Structures are given as structure tokens and as C-alpha cells.
Amino acid sequence: MPPSPRTTGRVTLPIEEGIDDRLRELVAALGADAVRNSDGTWLPEVAAELVEKVYSTYFPARGDQEWALAHPDTLVNQYLMSPRITATGPEPLRIDVMEGYFREQFRPCYERVERFWEVIDRTTGQVVPVQGWSVEEATGILTIARPEPWHVYTVAFLADQVWDTTQMYNYITNGWGVTDPTRVKERPYDIRKNGVWEHVRQALRTWLESHPEVDVVRFTTFFYHFTIAFDAEAREKLVDWFGYSASVSPEAIDAFEAEYGYALRAEDFVDGGYYNSPFRVPTPAFRDWIDFQSRFVAQRAKELVDITHAAGREAMMFLGDNWIGTEPYGEHFASIGLDAVVGSAGSAATTRLIADIPGVRYTEVRFLPYFFPDVFNHDGGDPVGEANESWLTSRRAIVRRPLDRMGYGGYVSLALEFPEFIERITEICQEFRDIHDRSGGELPANAPFAVGVLNSWGSLRTWQTHMVAHAKWYKAAYSYGGVVEALAGLPFEVRFLSFDEVLAHGVPEEVGVLINAGAAGTAFSGGPAWADERLTGLIRSWVAAGHGFIGVGEPTAVDHGGAFLQLSDVLGVERERQLTLSTDRYPVLVEDHPVTADVEGVFDDGEGAGGDVYATAAGTQVLSYVEGSVRVAVNEFGAGRAVYFSGLPYSPVNSRTLQRALYWAAGREDLLEEWFSSDPATEVAWYPGQRRFLVTNNSSRAVRTSVRGMGRTWEVEIEPMGLVWTDVTDVEC
């Protein structure tokens, strides 16, 4: 076990029963000041004496299975859509609505099927009248009496969740069916349903009374799970971390209609099979639903938090699982009154997502790896490597905005089998505390202008663009996700702005550069928003007045008025869709430019823009041109500037290139001499109040870099993955 650390605190350790002595040593080594249990572990009695604070998980929506089984009419619902079925003739068309779904997870809910189910002829877009179909409850077979031959039909239907999503996931993933077959398959209950809310409140009160050792109630989470559906072979079929499909119920939909004055249709939820993915341009109805459920969840969650506080405990929310309705950048979140949020660090962006959450007293990040046998084994597992990767990835974000606390999760007994892992996380815990201590609580200086990320979602999805399943890598998305991943560790204040907000209030005064990044037709690019002359006019005049605009991939894209990229005049580029192949291209290639000064070889645009991009404006300077397609270009528009990237997957060089592009677009190339390092593997944070700067080495090799600032140059050597603090004592500020 490593020796005692230089400082202590800010660290939460997962613990378990039966290894008290080792826990004592480990708490000391890490300087941990809090402990927690995990799903499947129990707190030992020694917990309270080890540390200042004891956390315990708490599951409001599935914690009491005895009660759940006694109240089968309280299951949480989920909207599902049947497969697309093609009618092969005029005879009645039978559709097994559950085809392809996992029958242990769902069963059809037959409550008022005429109201909540919807059969659509997808070929014409017409709803099949209720009189035109019937459903057999015994089999779940829906029959369309007289289909149009060769038309495609779908059935949207309300299902009961007969197995709680997260528990099902853990159960199946960990093979509990084999290893622990007596374990119950937990059922979720919906607080909108008969008696549930009264029970949930009382159960929490009871639990608090019977768990005086718990200081912090770690809600995991509240009431509605993000969308997961498994398939007929018990595999994941659909996963959407932002999905609201499992936040529905007849009660909620009725309440919505009563309040909003219009009725939501099944189609508003299943959305043609797209299920309102965050990549879809959100419909007004879906936005209303988000607001409706978020308000409801916040009100109810606040009551649980109030109960927790009344019992003298803290209330912490785990950001994940049943988090629907608690989007932390939504307008209702702060009203919940939580003390803290804890979340998993899958990337710099998700770390910033947690770090920047407003309306809570403190935030905590759970680093990877989770202490599970998939990594903690002697058969190829690399816990040290994963710890390093997690730390390096998140550290960029933590430097910009230190989270208050860190921790790990899982089975600590597993981790203890790997002394070199314990040693490494001991160092990480110290480095984490050092960032707080050496910065003196001061945030490092940012550029004198803010960066606005412009999309359909705006602030609601702060740091959450291009995500599907949390921070999981997606081939289609990583070339865009790199933008916020880079920003999460760069010296800029970042504002996430929606088209609506900008239309209503203009671009905020402090924003110097706007970024629009995404594939055509997605919420992140904006789709039809760009056919709105108010938006294009507003952005054009704003750029021309001396601001910057950065487009990535297919920015401002919609087929309108003879253009596809609507701001092709600003960006100086256009996306080829095989409709202008007749036009010759004579791009002006520029070798040396401040934006691409750190790019060696070919600029890496990941998956690119999905097709060729060409220069349109006479003044467009093409900085990277590969196989007849623009990868990087710059253009001037009035007194403003624009930069185009065909893709921007995260890498140290691309992050640095984005930083350069932001300075250049804002007309502030002078900042390239101000707290800027020569090696792209490194980043500099400057603390003016401390007269101190931090250089981090994001690579696993030793680096030697120059650092420029205040007209001076420092040569700094940094060990692999290391960081160096330097005091600036001999220079006048």
C-alpha cells in the first residue's frame, strides 16, 4: 500500500463488507474522505468511522420489489413501434407488435388502445382509422382489416416495462441468471400511478430512519429511465441516453392534454421509428413533452430532496439511469435543490457536463475503470492503462473547471488485487487535489471572448452534442463530437445556444465566435432552421460586423434557394451533392496559415463531411485539400471571418487547430503568443491571481515544450502524462 498522501480529501471510495483492515489502509493511501456502496455491494459497519461521509445508493423507482409485485398496475410504460411491415396483398394484415422486442422486458399495454395506439400507412403517411384495425390481447397481434397492397405499415403502441431497464441490463450483462438465479427481476413503478407517489415518499422516510449511518443519499436516479429496448434475443436493440420514450403513461399523456390543450399522438413519441433521437430536429410537441415531464419530475424530486434534508442528510443525484426529467441544464433542474451531482467521466465533454452543472453545491466525477471483472482480471485486463486514459481524458476538463470531488465505483476487493493500480490512482487522487490547491480555487484565464455552439438544442444540451449512449464512440458522430471534446479542455467560456434563443435575443454580447457543427438534417447542424431568413440574416450581419463563424461538416445545410450550405457566402465553401459537378473548381490553396500551423501531413477530418466540399467565394483560402475536396478553408466576410472544417475528430492536434481557428476567426491571432505552448500534446492554464501557470502533458511520452506568455518564453520539460506548475514571480503583471 502506498504511503500516506501529502493532502487528503475530495475522494470517494467504493467499499464492501469483510475487508475492514484493507479498507482502512486504502482510505489512508488515497486520502479518501467519503465511501459509497455500489449496485451489489453493502456498506460495512466500519464505514462511518473510516471517513467523514458515507454515501448510499437509493432507487426511488424500483427499490421496493415486494411493493412492486403487490401493485402490478403501477408499471412504467414505454412507447414502442412495431417493425415496418409491408402488405403483400389486400387480405387482412397481421402484425405481431412485439416482434423483435424482448418479451421479458415489455408486454403490450392495452389500456385504451384506441387512444394510445396508432397504426400508420407509412407509404402515404395516413393514419389508419381505429375502425380499420383490431388487436387480440392474448397474442399481441394487431390486424389491419383492409390494407393497401404493397404499402408499409407500422403500429406504435404503449408497452408495460415488466423488467426495470438498468437492473435488466446488469442482470443480463453479469449473467446473474446463471450465477444468481434466485435474484428477482425487478419491476419499475411509475410515480404517476395509483398510490406510487405516496409509497415512494414514505419509503424514503422509512429508509432514512433505518439508515442513520448514511450521510449522503445517492439517488440513482429518480423516476424515468432513458430509452433502452432489448431485442428478442435479449440483446440491446435501441439505446438513447436522451430518450423520453420510457417517460410515458396514460396518466401523463392525459395530464399533458389537460394542461397544454392539445393531445399528443403515439407518433409524437415513436417519431416514425426515430424516437426523437437527439440528432432529430426536435418537434414542438417533443419540446413541450420535455418541458412537461421535466417540470413534473423536478417537483417530485424536490419533495424527496426535502425529505432527505429534513432527515439531516445530503441529496446527491447520479447523472444517468433514471435521469429523464432531470436534465441538469434544463430550467427546472435547480428547483430540485440537490446538494450534489455525481456522474461518470467518459470524455472531457462529459466531465465538463458534470463540472458545469448549475444549481448544486458540489459535483463529483466517477472515473473509469469501474472495478468490475471485465477490466480487473489477470487475463489481459489493463486497469492501470484504463485509469491513465480516463484521467488524461478528463484532466483537460478538470483543469478548466475543477470538479469538487472524484471517485471510483465497483468492487474494491477486485482493485486491491492490483497493487500497481492502487499506486497509480493514489497519484491521480493527489494530482486531483493539487489542481484545487495550487490554483487556490481560481479558474484559469479564458480567452477574452466566449465561444457559442449553435444548434437546435442550445443550453439544454450543454456539452451533450453528438452523444448517443453517453460518451460511447460512434463512427458517424466522432468527427463532430470532437468539437465539444476539444472545447471541454480549451481556454474558452463556451455557451450552447439554440436557434430559438439567438432569434429571440440575438447572439450574446460576450460571444466572439459561433460554431455550427453537424451533419445535414440533424439537430446539431439545424436542418430547416437555416431556411429561415431571419436566422441567416442575423448570422450574416453578426459575422460581417466583425465576429467569427466556424462550420464543421455540413453546417447551415438545407436544400434551399440553389444552395445547400446556406451560409456558403460566409464560409466560402459549399457541399457537393452531385448537382454541380458541371462546375469547374479552381481552389486557392494556401500552404501556411495560422489556423493549420500545427497540422503535420494531412488534416484528419475523421469521416469527413459525407461527400466533397468545394470553395465558392473568390477569397476562400483552402488550407487542406484532399482528393478534390476541401478539408479546411478560411474566408473573410465583411469585417468578420469564417473557418470551415469537413470534420474535427478529437486529437491533440485537432484541438489545437480548433483553438487556433477560434483565435483567428475572432481576429485575435495575438492570443497565439499568450499562454500558448509549442507542443500540441501540451496545454497551458494561466492563473492570473496566482501568477502561476500549469502545463499539462496529454501524451504518454516525455515532452519538452516552449510556453509563451506575457512576452516571455519558458522551456518546460514534462514527464509522460505529467504536469508542471510554474510560478511567474519575476515579471510585472
Place this chain on the structure above:
Amino acid sequence: MPPSPRTTGRVTLPIEEGIDDRLRELVAALGADAVRNSDGTWLPEVAAELVEKVYSTYFPARGDQEWALAHPDTLVNQYLMSPRITATGPEPLRIDVMEGYFREQFRPCYERVERFWEVIDRTTGQVVPVQGWSVEEATGILTIARPEPWHVYTVAFLADQVWDTTQMYNYITNGWGVTDPTRVKERPYDIRKNGVWEHVRQALRTWLESHPEVDVVRFTTFFYHFTIAFDAEAREKLVDWFGYSASVSPEAIDAFEAEYGYALRAEDFVDGGYYNSPFRVPTPAFRDWIDFQSRFVAQRAKELVDITHAAGREAMMFLGDNWIGTEPYGEHFASIGLDAVVGSAGSAATTRLIADIPGVRYTEVRFLPYFFPDVFNHDGGDPVGEANESWLTSRRAIVRRPLDRMGYGGYVSLALEFPEFIERITEICQEFRDIHDRSGGELPANAPFAVGVLNSWGSLRTWQTHMVAHAKWYKAAYSYGGVVEALAGLPFEVRFLSFDEVLAHGVPEEVGVLINAGAAGTAFSGGPAWADERLTGLIRSWVAAGHGFIGVGEPTAVDHGGAFLQLSDVLGVERERQLTLSTDRYPVLVEDHPVTADVEGVFDDGEGAGGDVYATAAGTQVLSYVEGSVRVAVNEFGAGRAVYFSGLPYSPVNSRTLQRALYWAAGREDLLEEWFSSDPATEVAWYPGQRRFLVTNNSSRAVRTSVRGMGRTWEVEIEPMGLVWTDVTDVEC
């Protein structure tokens, strides 16, 4: 000079003055039976004694420059669109309509500007009323009095062509301005204009009388050039081999209105800057214009052909240059009464394009290289290599459908400097004649079902899909162009079918497999045509009845009803647009399948489908899967079958794979044993009437291949680029 050939004829040789003796030897060596002049060469007096037929070029629309200069009001017009100009404020917006155009090629035509010019606010799509703008004729500056700030404007305007397109191209490309500055810059005249038609007819009569040595008048071509515009730096700015923008005039547009009962707008021609590229889904107005001008051109061309015939000469048309209005698969073409068409072979598809032209007595192909100094030089030029490539490329098509004649063009004196080139084309001429002689005039057997290529254009653009500038390679198009390039040399009857034709008459009885290949939103994929339930229903029922459907790239693509590939149920695949990333994919990968049996390693899909493709149907078999995206898949639909390719650039293996896919989709895998060779570099043609088969080696290496047919197997060895004829004499048919 090589010895005299085994047979003679079918060959046209370009000749020139001053080398009579060498011409005599060359005519003998090649077995040439016709000679021609070229642009810039004159026929020597010996011509008529050398060969049976003497061709002479003839330019009906620019041949008499003295007359052109005397009649300056007869210039051909062209529709152009100004650059897109963004208004930066409410003050009057001045647009130099000619900005970016070549002022030696065009000048604005101010005839009735209020009728023929059109100013459009592209941001709103609204036409700016004529009262809202004015144009200064001295400068070509159009001023919009009160623009909307930050809106984008364009001006569509009629221009005079003050320099004939082809002559300008040759003049600039060959640097005649330096080498021959006295050469006149020729002006084109429009037969719709004052007195032109009378002059053109009379000029032809006069010319025929004064050129009794000419047997064949090679019209180059008739009246309207395909679209070419040069830019301000005298470079090609826009080229569209199918463009009708240069077929316009006030006279024609007025006549159209009188006949069709509606007025065409400038926008109908400039098409938002897309200029009705063949990749655009054609508008009804544009289709009407094609028909209107084609009918007019055919009527007038017929008169010239009649004059030619009356003088006892043949009339041949060069397919190119001023060919607008004479599309050879259009319904008016045959009425012209031409004896022959000659065209350039840039690919197998363009060779078939010429070979299959209906309504003429014979066709002729001009092989590459053209005898120009760009290839015929001793400084890296490779005339033999180019001749081989041209021959190998076209031979595939010629075997399937022999053209009647072949030839070359350019300056023969240049070619004579390269004896090894003369030797090689001597062999090629003999091989060309042998294909006619050994096949006995019989076409090789095709598969017992026809292949339909389904797109917006149908038969009008037979063999002309995905072309921009003739057979020029385009990065965006080659992955689709490979489909017809492959078909041009494969043993299938090919029908080019339009959506309209199929909707009106169904799929023709003889068609066994339909192909829809193209990028979303293009005329070749079909765009909005696929939102028409009649079309999808018709194709679904047709496939389900036992036919085949092959989709390439983004077939049947339009955003409609929760799907993008509308026949995703038939194809079993769907194109990811970042809207269904939440859905997990479990493709069924199949290692061995008849369709991909010749693919070694990774299937080459060229540029691919522009994004990821995933399997949708449970039965979809994925035959090639790269980085999470389907490249080849097969699916069954009712009694029919479908094959999907994400791209199909031409290569011997891909051509073979398409052949396999066609057999498989038609349910005729048995054909893989019938006149099929084991080596994909080879192709087999079977002549049942001759009881003889031909195996061609399309590669530059010697091959040994098995040939299967009639239950027998032959082992055939073929030299590089060679071919082998084999008689089947010992087997009963």
C-alpha cells in the same frame, strides 16, 4: 510500315496534305477504306484515289464567318446566372452580371430584359419585380434598388455568344492566339434568327457543289452546342455535355410559349445555378424544352440531310459539340434520316451509346488517342499505351454490339513519327474486322432476361447515366458510372427505363432485373419519385412476383415515412443519416455467396454511399461489411430477390460481380455455368449460330482461364490483351 492486312475495310483514317506517298502506305497497312479531314487539316487531292469514301467535316452553325460578321444580330444566345451576391445593407445593390465569365465568350443580350432577365431573392425564393431593378447596358451592372439586407440575390440573364464554343476551346487549348494570331475568332449563328436558316441551306448546297470529291458530309454537328462557359481567366468554368443552356433565344422562347401555352422563365434554364444538370431531377418545363428544341432541330437537320442526299452524298453526324437537339435516343432523332453517326469512344458505355443508336444505317467510333501533340510527343507521351487502353476499354462493348466502322482523328503526320503506334493500330484494325468476320454478323447470345436501368431519364439517356463531360472521370460519379460501364460489356440486353414509363406501362415483360443506382436526390436515384406510392407499390409487387432488384449507393432514396431508402424492405438495407444511431445493428454476415464469389479481399465500392448503410430485414445477408457499414447485401422479397451495392466503380471484378448479382437476382444462378469464365479478367461471348465462342482478355497479363458452357469446360490461354476464338464442333447443340 507493317505488311498488308489479312482483310480490309471498316477503317477511317484522318489525312492531310503534303504526304501522299506515306498516306498510300498507311491506308494499305491499316486496310482503311475511308479518309477524313480534321479541324485544321485539309483533304489532299489524292484522297479520292486512296479509298472508297472521303469524309469532310462541315459546320452548319459557324462555317461561314464572313457571313457571320456581316450579320451580327444572329448570334446564338446562352442563359447564364450571375454569382450569388449577398446584400450587406439596404442601399442599392449593384451586380456585375458578367462577373466571373469570359468577356470574349459572352456579352449580355439586352433584348427585352424585362422578359428574359430574372432577379431572384434566393433567401426567400421570391422574384424581384422588374420595377425593383434596372440594368445599365454600357457596363452590364444591374442594380437592385432596395434589397433586403443580408439576402442573397442572383440575376439570370440572356447572353450573346460572341465566340463559338468549340472553336474557342480549340483556339485557347492549342494556343492559336500565339501561334496563329491571324486566325479569326469564329462566331456562331442561330438558325432561328433573321435570315440564318435560308443562308445555312444555301451554303450547304453551294459547298456540296464545290466539293464533288466528298462522299460523306460529316456534320459537326448541327446548331446548338452543349453548355460550356469559360471564366474571367479564360478557363473552363462550367461544362455539361447534356446542357441546353446554349439552345436558347428570344425567338425560341417566344415560339415555345406560343406552342405550349405557357411562358418559360429564366429560372427554368438557370435552375438556381444547377442549369438542369442531368443529375438534377428534371422539371416538367425542362422536359418540355428538350422536346421542343429536339423537334425543331430534327426538322431542320432533316432538311440539310435531304439536301446532302439530293447531292448524292451520305450524311454523317458527329455525336458531340453542337449536338443539342439531336439526342440519338430521343423520339425525333430517327426522323432526321442520317446515314451514320460517328462518336468518340471514351469508355465502354460511350461506345455502346454509339453502337446502339437506332435509326441510322451505320455507326462509327473514333478511338483515342487523338493524333495531337499532347500525346504524340517524345517527351513522355505514350501513344501505344493510350491506344491499348482505348481499345481494351471499348472492345468489351464492341464484342457485345459491333460498331460498323472505326477510325482515328487528328494529324496523321504526327502519328507517322511513331512506327510502333502504327504497328499497334494495324493490329487493332485487324482485330476489329475479325470480330465482324468471325461472328458472321451475329450478335453474341445474351442472358434470357433483360436488365432495366431505372431512373428519371429512361431511354432518352441510354448508356448516358452519371456522365458530366462525356466519359470524363469524376470522383463523385465513378462509383455509380461503373454500373453502365460494366453492363456495356456484359451479356445482357439493357433497357433504360424512366419512372414515367414504368408507371404508365409497367416493367417491360422481358426485364428480369431492375437496377436503380445513384446518389440521393439525383435523377439517377430518383429523389421525390420514390415518395410516389404507385411507383413503390409497382416495384414491390413486381419483385415479389419473382423478379430481381439491384440498388447501388442510395437507391430509392427520399426522406419519407420514417425511411430514407423507400424500398428498404426489398433491399434489406437502409442508409444511416445519423438519425438512427440509437439502434443497435446485428448484421448477418455471410462468407460465401455466389454474388461475391469473385471478390478477393475487400469489395471496392469506390466512394461508397456517402455514409453508413445497415441491414434492416431479418433475412438480409451481408456479403461485405467494412467499418460497420454494408457494402454488399442480398435479400429475398416474396418470390423475388434484391442485391445492394454501396458503390460499383468499374473494374473487371466488379463487373463480374454485377453479372453474378444479375443472375442471382433473377434466380438464374444456373447461368454461372453457361458461357462463364473462371478468370474475372476475361469475358466470354457465345455465338450460337456460329457454334463458336470468343474469350477476351481485358488485362495486360497473359491469362489461363476455364470456360464453362453446354456442360463442358475448356481451358483457354490468352496473351496479354488478346482474344481467342474457339469453335465448338464436337458437341451437340
